[in-house]
Amino acid sequence: MLGCGNLDKNILPxxxxxxxxxxxxxxxxxxxxxxTTKEGSTSGIIVETEAYLxxxxxxxxxxxxxxxxxxxxxxxxxxxxxxxIYGIHYCFNITTDKDTVPSxxxxxxxxxxxxxxxxxxxxxxxxxxxxxxxxxxxxxxMGFDKSVDGSxxxxxxxxxxxxxxxxxxxxxxxxxxxxxxxxxxxxxxYIANSRYISAP
DNA sequence: GATTGGATCGCCT
DNA sequence: GGCGATCCAATCG
Numbered sequence: 442m443l444g445c446g447n448l449d450k451n452i453l454p455x456x457x458x459x460x461x462x463x464x465x466x467x468x469x470x471x472x473x474x475x476x477t478t479k480e481g482s483t484s485g486i487i488v489e490t491e492a493y494l495x496x497x498x499x500x501x502x503x504x505x506x507x508x509x510x511x512x513x514x515x516x517x518x519x520x521x522x523x524x525x526i527y528g529i530h531y532c533f534n535i536t537t538d539k540d541t542v543p544s545x546x547x548x549x550x551x552x553x554x555x556x557x558x559x560x561x562x563x564x565x566x567x568x569x570x571x572x573x574x575x576x577x578x579x580x581x582x583m584g585f586d587k588s589v590d591g592s593x594x595x596x597x598x599x600x601x602x603x604x605x606x607x608x609x610x611x612x613x614x615x616x617x618x619x620x621x622x623x624x625x626x627x628x629x630x631y632i633a634n635s636r637y638i639s640a641p
Numbered sequence: 642g643a644t645t646g647g648a649t650c651g652c653c654t
Numbered sequence: 655g656g657c658g659a660t661c662c663a664a665t666c667g
Contacts, residue, residue: 528660530649577649
């Protein structure tokens with residue numbers, strides 16, 4: 442797909458994240474997520490997200506109060522919230538809204554852009570469509586684990602950059618995947634014509 | 642202190 | 655379509 446042209450260096454500011462999680466989730470589509478480790482840099486264009494709101498949202502980890510695992514959600518916006526799911530996979534989120542609102546956006550799929558060879562090595566898969574088409578997959582491909590939890594996403598090492606414009610008409614809204622509580626809420630967003638989403 | 646279920650994935654049939 | 659892998663924390667007792 443197309444690159445990011447002259448928008449490459451525009452890191453999204455804190456004000457971008459200090460809004461409701463559903464607004465941020467939609468607005469993150471088409472942006473580029475970048476992470477650098479000693480192994481190298483990887484990045485991908487965000488093509489699928491889900492919003493997890495504050496205490497009113499029963500599906501959100503924050504719904505039943507602060508714990509050791511979800512503490513990052515109760516802190517400021519613009520931080521990585523990474524947790525282990527099903528004992529095996531990590532999920533990468535970015536915290537949102539005012540400091541008093543414990544909410545986050547789950548990044549569910551990326552279109553791989555930089556460091557594709559490194560992603561292939563980490564995933565043990567060649568097919569580029571299998572590298573980041575799901576929250577557990579992209580965490581493995583990007584190198585996200587618990588040590589990343591709490592990190593700012595406003596640094597050169599870990600950030601989200603302006604990249605591709607996404608028209609309102611390209612965005613599909615559905616219910617969130619894999620949850621049982623508050624399952625009817627329209628809080629999943631993806632780019633309609635993307636070949637890199639986890640599921641239709 | 643034990644049990645259970647979860648914002649998943651990959652391999653099996 | 656079903657299921658096993660395997661950790662964390664909520665929910666019991």
